[in-house]
Amino acid sequence: MAKSQAYQRIRAEVIRLVGLIPKGRFTTYGSIAVHMNVVPRHVASVLSKLSDVEAAELPWHRVLSADAQISPRMDSELKSTQRQRLEAEGLSFDAEGKVQNADLHFHVVGIRRNIRWDSPAGV
DNA sequence: GGAGAGGCTTACT
DNA sequence: AAGTAAGCCTCTC
Known part of the structure; x- marks a missing residue:
């Protein structure tokens, strides 16, 4: 039995969802959070507390903040790493630090809440 | 057991 | 439009 079953569940879901993100796409903390019916902070916390192995295997870099930007609160090294990896994926x-054509590369995580990129008019 | 913090989000000012 | 404040739930000290 884990310390908290809830967190285990959340972490497992985050891992799974992030792992499902196709290459060259991205999603947001909020989308994952809403999908799991948890608050965005949990998603962020989970990612920051991932095991080294998981962090290495998991494409956590495909998870961005609500505006399709790399989280500014993140560690400087991680930020550059994230950006480099994403660039490497196309x-x-x-x-x-914003993703271009965010609406085109956005990966819907099961459900989608009202994503409001700045200009939906382009679509 | 209580208090502080956490890679965010949304809303109001 | 940008900045500030509060909120969510759980973990860690």
């Missing part, structure tokens, strides 16, 4: 980043 994603493009703006000078601000």
Whole structure:
């Protein structure tokens, strides 16, 4: 029995969902959180507390913040790593660290809440 | 057992 | 439009 079954469940789901993200796509903490019916912070916390093995195997870099940006609170090294990995997968980043064509590369995690990128008009 | 913090989000000011 | 404040639930000290 784990310390908290809830957290175990959450972590397992996060891992699974993140692992399901296809290459060249991304999703957001909020999307995952909503999908699991948890708060976004949990998703972030889970990712930050992942095991080394999981962090190495899991494409956590495909998880971005709500605005399709790399989380600014993240460690500097991780931020650059994340960006490099995403670029390596074919994603493009703006000078601000925003994903270009976010709506095109967004991976829907089961459900989708009302994603409000700045310009849905482009679609 | 209580208090602080956590890779976010949303809403109001 | 940008910045500040509160919220969510769980973990860790």
